[in-house]
Amino acid sequence: MKEWTTLQLNSTPGIxxxxxxxxxxxxxxxIIGPKDTPYYQSVFEFDIYLPDEYPHVPPLVHFYxxxxx
Numbered sequence: 001m002k003e004w005t006t007l008q009l010n011s012t013p014g015i016x017x018x019x020x021x022x023x024x025x026x027x028x029x030x031i032i033g034p035k036d037t038p039y040y041q042s043v044f045e046f047d048i049y050l051p052d053e054y055p056h057v058p059p060l061v062h063f064y065x066x067x068x069x
Contacts, residue, residue, distance in 0.1 A: 025050045
């Protein structure tokens, strides 16, 4: 719950996190490349799963690239 509060209070431009109601173990993150970088306007999408043992066990993350289907 501590991490949820941090995510809600400390939003960063270009970084978006969606939580799924009723499934606090699942998140979707979207990062948009910042201006003046080689990644400008690139979109990076991640699905994140927090196992029951989190934070003692790292989250599982799936990265979607433009070629992922």
